[in-house]
Amino acid sequence: VADPKKISDSTVRRLSHYLRLLSAVQAEGVATVSSEELARWGGTTAAQVRKDLSVFGSFGKRGMGYDVVQLAGELRGILGLDREWGVALIGAGRLGLALLSYPSFRERGFHIRAVFDTDPAKIDSVREGVRVRRLDDLERVIAAGGIDIAVLAVPAAEAQAILQRLAGAGVRAVLNFAPVTLEPPPGVQVRHVDMALELEGLSFSLVQGRLGGDDSRPVSSAR
């Protein structure tokens, strides 16, 4: 079993995709899946699936596929989805409020426990059951505990300064929605959700002729 510190981001992403498929087929009562089925979902090959899973010591039986319930459980453990995570949302604008009501966060164990904004009209209002706090209180709220991850949904110009404050307050994992590239402070992982990136995948397919015409195929995509 390899050192998990060496696992690439793309591998982690594929593990999440595999777990999506496993959860979906488990709900339909399916008992086993093949590496080919997992590959289709992960946007990869069966050989890559076997390699990805072998890193964590999970092996399907040749010709039998993977046990859905068992593998889903293992992946949840590997991805840290067998527990609850406390999330602080910074920014209660359109995007922030959309994220606050996004059902998949809570379903996967990510609980938004604090929301921060600088707009006096929003401070102390309650959105989706969470009170909006003033950004000035950021350090105090985080020091009180229960926050593992921060989500940045603030204007580009403010993001880096808030990231520094989060790092100073001890937050080690940040998901950035601000349309700007941030310099991660030491020991802090910053992931950037770049919504234009997925559009670029589509424009690539359109210009490269992967779509339409007689040789077209349904592309199951990066889910």
Add this chain to the structure above:
Amino acid sequence: VADPKKISDSTVRRLSHYLRLLSAVQAEGVATVSSEELARWGGTTAAQVRKDLSVFGSFGKRGMGYDVVQLAGELRGILGLDREWGVALIGAGRLGLALLSYPSFRERGFHIRAVFDTDPAKIDSVREGVRVRRLDDLERVIAAGGIDIAVLAVPAAEAQAILQRLAGAGVRAVLNFAPVTLEPPPGVQVRHVDMALELEGLSFSLVQGRLGGDDSRPVSSAR
């Protein structure tokens, strides 16, 4: 030069990441970058960078790195970012309106030319310079031309039916923000932006100890 139809989604994603770095360093007046620098941004290895770029016939000079302006231009062409794309946004809720004001779409050539909703209070209002139309008009507006890509920001329960209508109207590329897995109609590529997926990458890092402690390192992440 390989068949672009065979290029994996992960490769396309990395090409986008490389282009981000190239645009950033170009703005700073940097003339060449190494495959190591590109690798850091793409969350991959220098060998993978060379492999990714060789697929399209782009080779850096050994020891000299890649010419920033030239490679950025090639990547823009490969990714279809050297032209404008017309986008239809379906859903003018919180997320839809956040997407409508997301600056990176337009910067990268994705122009939201039509917005659709079913809420009578929103129909015919103008948001970010675009008039909201009734969803009933979807087929008529698409038939009038100028729409290459659709973005779905609708409730999960409505997404598949709208996808079918888009496919019937001739749209071949769809970006789905609805928190549901869609079945792509033949010849249509559907990409799913799963905002929880990135949080899972962070929880993985937290449980696997990639962060914090003495052996921590800044992780530059999947940008």
